Amino acid sequence: MTDISAGKAGNRPWQQQTSWRHLWSITWPIIIANVTIPLVGAADTAMMGRLDDASFVGGVALGSLVFNFIYFGLGFLRMCTTGLVAQAQGRGDLREIENHLVRGLILAFCLGFFFVITTPLVHLVTGALLTASDTVETLMQEYVGIRLLAVPAALANMVLLGCIFGRQQMRLAMVQIIFINLANLALNLFFVLGLGMTIDGVALASVVAQWTGLAVTLGLVGWHWRDLLAGAGRRIFTRRPAWFDPAAFLRFFQIGGDITIRTVLILLSEAVLLNLAAGIDDLSLAAMQLILVMFGLIAFALDGFAHAAEALVGEAVGRRHLPMLDRVVRRTNILAGCTALVISALIWTGAPWIVGLLTSQQDLAAMTLAHWHWAALLPPISFLAFQMDGVFIGATQSREMRNAMLVSAVLFAVAVLLLGGFGLNGLFAAFTIYLGLRGITLQMRMGRVRDLATPEPMDVS
DSSP states (O other), rough: OOOGGOOOOGGSSHHHTTTTTHHHHHHHHHHHHHHHHHHHHHHHHHHTTTTSHHHHHHHHHHHHHHHHHHHHHHHHHHHHHHHHHHHHHHHHHHHHHHHHHHHHHHHHHHHHHHHHHTTHHHHHHHHHOOOOOOOHHHHHHHHHHGGGHHHHHHHHHHHHHHHHHTTHHHHHHHHHHHHHHHHHHHIIIIIITTOOOOHHHHHHHHHHHHHHHHHHHHHHHHHHHHHHTTTTTHHTTSSOOOOOOOHHHHHHHHHHHHHHHHHHHHHHHHHHHHHHHHHOOHHHHHHHHHHHHHHHHHHHHHHHHHHHEEEHHHHHHHHHHHHHHHHHHHHHHHHHHHHHHHHHHHHHHHHHHHHHHOOOOEEEEHHHHTTTHHHHHHHHHHHHHHHHHHHHTTOOOHHHHHHHHHHHHHHHHHHHHHHHHHHHHHHHHHHHHHHHHHHHHTTTTHHHHHHHSSOOOOOOO
16 A cells, blocks of 8 residues: 555554544644634624725625635535545555646636636626625625635635545644635735725735635645655646546536535525525514524534544545444544534523624624524534535535435425424524434435445455
């Protein structure tokens, strides 16, 4: 078996790979890094909130929505890369890791520069779909036009992050995530407070942070993976490079298509939830939004365990090692479940303080507290969905993910029809059922993943 460089995961005994200590060691860096992610959006809003005109806040809010859709929709670049690299790592195939990295970066740059080239079309679509005053729309288009220049670097960073996850080098991932986010924060302060820029400064901060982050990450990867990348230039630019495999690109797009369908269904489900809450009254919509913000923070905390599952399940599938797979799934589920219970207890006991941080409006705080039990219930209900997503991403079983999400979305629609008449409590009940179904429907298909990790029978003929 080929040596696997800095992580050396492929050479470790599987018992060591699945020990509680190792699982925690590849989980905590991502939890720490994820803490910095919401800070960027908060800083963008805070910088614009210091200006005299509230239109700047609206411009950033709508512009950020555009990029949330782009990055969430193209998240398959990171997920596909993680699963494919983790499996190649399990097989000890250095060259295939390199090929997956090159293919992912090529796709990232092609898709990224497509958005840059078609900026006028993006302006046209966003202007047609998003309703705002003329002033807010003008500011949004300025923000979007500048920040689109960051998309190629941001997508390339996603691919690199996926490869880093697949190789289980989570501290390197932590450095990448924290560097980009802190650079964005610092540049926000410099451009807006230091140079007196407005919405253009916030957008430019994202551009510079992403491209600088890409340069730093490439430098770190080049150093840490020097054995993997030794002679890569000759292999990549040869006449018939191994990475140029139409079947491999097709598989990447097939996986990406399935994950994109799943992503769209997630976005639609949350959009339906907010739309129905808005139909009750403005206060209900605001309370729903605050609890969903809390849920987003919960997801960031639990994602560390899901990413650990992605990497280790992928390695187990690559090794075709069923005992390793079973232990990884069991132990990461236990860790995530226990963490979810702790988070739930903290959310419940700290309700007045947390809600006080989220809003100073007494009516909204009272409405939110009246429904806060749902915020406390979400972590133990949702953790299995996140964990199963990680398992199936690591196994690159995107079709199963898509189908499970289709079933969950249909049953969510049924739950909304049955429970929507009970107001905000009914909507939260439907959402809770939906999150539980996401985990259960994938858990029911675990046999498919276990088949992939089962050693092939020896040919005795």
